[in-house]
Amino acid sequence: MARTGAAGEAEPLHRLTARDLESLARGGGEASALAELVRAEHSHRLLLLDVLLDTLARLDGVAGPLPAPGRAWDLLAAAQRWAPEAVRELLDLPETGLWAGQLLDRLHHPRPHDLPLWADVGHLHCLAAVAASRAGLDFSFPLPCVGGRVELPALGQVRLPARTAQETAVLAARAGAVTVTSPGGTVRVPDEPARPGPGWLPLRHVNLGLPGGEPFRLLLDDLGRHRVAARPAGAARRLGPETATRLIRLVQEGAELLAEADPVSAVTVAALLRTIQPMAAHEAFRVRSASSSYGVGGLALSLPESPSACAAALVHELQHSKLNALSHLFPLVEEGPGPGRLYYAPWRDDPRPLNGMLQGIYAFTGVARFWSGRTRLPGGAHDPLAWFEFALWRGQLVRALSQVGTDPELTRTGVRLVEEVHTAVAGWADDVPGGEPAREAVQLAGRLAADHRVLWRLHHVRPFPGDIEALAAAWLTGAAPLLPARRQEVTAERRQHHLDSRAVLARMALLDPASLDKLRDAVDDDGVPGVTGADPADVAWATGDPVAAEHAYQRTLLAASAPPAAWAGLRLTLDETGRNPSALRALTAVPEVVRAVARQLRGRTGQTADPVGLAQWLGRALAEDATSGEDRAGL
Incomplete structure (x- = not known):
């Protein structure tokens, strides 16, 4: 069969109407638009397979002990003539695309792999064998058997005694009966493949019936x-x-x-x-x-x-x-x-x-x-x-959209999507929540959105060293700070996971406050059980004691090596208590500058500056400067 499509025919060109494209661009998608996407994705899958087959055809010995990939494709073509829908379903499986794309990556960027190349290529043989058996063809065909397991896409897995880590098995179909035989034995696939059997593990299914649609x-x-x-x-x-x-x-x-x-x-x-x-x-x-x-x-x-x-x-x-x-x-x-x-x-x-x-x-x-x-x-x-x-x-969407809308690398479609x-x-109207708890939850969302942004800046925004040295010198001499403008860079380092720890605690408090009280009793020096990245000060904040949390964050910040989370936590408690607006301003707009100056001062003097006092000093300068911290960093 021609490799222009599983049906031996080229797929038609795909077009979205202006209305369909608009519905998708807004984040939704009408039924007609989604149906066209499904058809287009089938064509994309065929192109991916075409590229893969062409790549394999130029390489020698890629199938190892299995028949050449072209023979597997021929078996798939034979099945397609009798059961085109079954073949289409197999080719459209997400796992088929994952296999084809990952195998192409492997061929173009060779690196150590725990699976022999021929066994990876052999997934094509497995697809062809399943398609041919579904089409009712009588045949036998070799398949990869890895660790005694033979994959039958969309159906399940055959498990056989294995003599070696990788060997071949033969799937045979005769009069509707399917068996898989390896040197270790033979397994018959049940006539109803969804049922388990000796040596056979079926894939499970989820049955969905949504209102107004077909199950x-x-x-x-x-x-x-x-x-x-x-x-x-x-x-x-x-x-x-x-x-x-x-x-x-x-x-x-x-x-x-x-x-x-x-x-x-x-x-x-x-x-x-x-x-x-x-x-x-x-x-x-x-x-x-x-x-x-x-x-x-x-x-x-x-x-x-x-x-x-x-x-x-x-x-x-x-x-x-x-x-x-x-x-x-x-x-x-x-x-x-x-x-x-x-x-x-x-x-x-x-x-x-x-x-x-x-x-x-x-x-x-x-x-x-x-x-x-x-x-x-x-x-x-x-x-x-x-x-x-x-x-x-x-x-968070409003913030993200405001960042990317003018990026010159957006295509016309990208611009339209944004x-x-x-x-x-x-x-989406800012509807008034139905009660005080809901209104408080909306306010809490705003605080934690700012908390995440501050934490992110502390980890990824780097001030210019010369500016930090000048600020530290000004602090030591009692001079007013001169804040730098746009002298920072964003680094790609991923220095920390779980920047959402306080948001997780907040969700627990909203859903089940009693569970958070129990968690508070289980906190120890090793952290908070079940909430990686949180510490006792975070739990104090989440259980409604921002003053105790603020004191705990300050104690942490006076230590020799204070984590970024403590600076963000201090900002969060200042936000809740309303104490010291100037310090809050600096820790919100330029937290990375506050932290960097504190570290510079400790390096110079061997002592830790008062974190709130330092933030207040910088925050007063911000109040006199119309340029926000976000503008400075270009974020």
């Missing part, structure tokens, strides 16, 4: 080698029955919640979502999730703590999938000759390039839309956590 099934892939998320968190590990049942139930309940709170995202789930890969669990309010441009429609997900958390994670990753598919049609960024600008991404611990910023903006547009809808459900007007999440991400998302976000 459909997702794969729960905890077996395959081709993972969305990097190891070890994303490594395949068979879930126990109870964990699998719980994850399936959460996905079902999360999707149902989306249908109520955010119908736009529910339409996206039905149109795009094909596979969920479990990830290792993390901590409460820190759901792990991931997606890949190679595997549109697939996502990796750790066990969420609630249906709401699951719904937010589904939206987040499917927004990435949607934007990846759109960018396969319309590039959003024109790569320049040198490294592009690094930006503050309010949802990340590290600086991000333009493309990463667009991905984050698009993803959190969906997340904010979901939480906005959640506040409008019965009881939602008085749900402080929903209001907190909506206010937090809406505010403009349309900005319009959508601006259209």
Whole structure:
């Protein structure tokens, strides 16, 4: 068959109407736009496979003991003639795209790998064999057997006794019966592959039926080698029955919640979502999730703590999938000759390039839309956590959009996307929450948005050394400070994880204050159990004692090596108590300057300056200077 398409025919050109493009650019997507994205992504997958087959054809011995890749393609072509939809489904699997893209990366950038190249190439043989068996063909075909395991895409995994780490097995199909034989034995795949059997582990399924749509099934892939998320968190590990049942139930309940709170995202789930890969669990309010441009429609997900958390994670990753598919049609960024600008991404611990910023903006547009809808459900007007999440991400989106709108590397489509998302976000009215707890949650979201930005600056914004030396000299002589203008740089170092620790504690306080009180009793010198990155001062703040927290942060800052989190924590408590506006001003606008001067002074004198007094000194100068700290750093 011609390698222009699985059907032997070239796919038609793909076009989005102006209305479809507008609906996608605003972060949503009408059904017609999503259907066209799905068709276009199929064409993109065929092009990816075409490039892969051409690359393999130029290399000798890449299939090792297996038949040449061209023979596997011929078997796939034979299956396509009898069962085109089955072949299309296999080729469109997110895992197929992950395999093809990762294998191309491996071929173009060789490096040590734990899987022999021929076994990696052999996934094509596995795809062809499954397609041919689904088409009802009688055949036998060699497949890779790694550690006694043979992958059958979309079906499951054969497990055989293994003589060596890598060997071959033969899949044979006769009159509808499928067997897999290796030197270690033979396994028959059940006639109903969804049922387990001797030597056979089926992939689990998630059945979803969203209001107004046709029921459909997702794969729960905890077996395959081709993972969305990097190891070890994303490594395949068979879930126990109870964990699998719980994850399936959460996905079902999360999707149902989306249908109520955010119908736009529910339409996206039905149109795009094909596979969920479990990830290792993390901590409460820190759901792990991931997606890949190679595997549109697939996502990796750790066990969420609630249906709401699951719904937010589904939206987040499917927004990435949607934007990846759109960018396969319309590039959003024109790569320049040198490294592009690094930006503050309010949802990340590290600086991000333009493309990463667009991905984050698009993803959190969906997340904010979901939480906005959640506040409008019965009881939602008085749900402080929903209001907190909506206010937090809406505010962070406004900040992020203001940074990237004039970047010269945006394409015309990229500019339009930024403009349309900005319009959508601006259209979300600042509704008055339904009660005092909700109003307090909105105020808390603003404080913690500033807390994250300050922490990020402390880790990634570097003042010019000469300016810090001059400020330290002025402090020692009693002179007024002369603040530098635009003499800082953003570094790409990732010096710290978990800049959201205080936000996690805040969520705990909003959802279940009693659990936070119990956590306070469990705090010790090693940290806060279950909240990596937090310390006792953070718990004091989160449990409503900002004065005690401020004293604890100050004690930390008087030590020889004070972490950036203590400076940000001091700012947060000054914000809550309203004490010393000048110090608050400096710690909000130029926290990295305050910290750098404090370190310079300790290096010169061997003593630590009063942190509040130093911040107040710098803050008074800021009050007389119309140039904000953000303008200085170019952020």
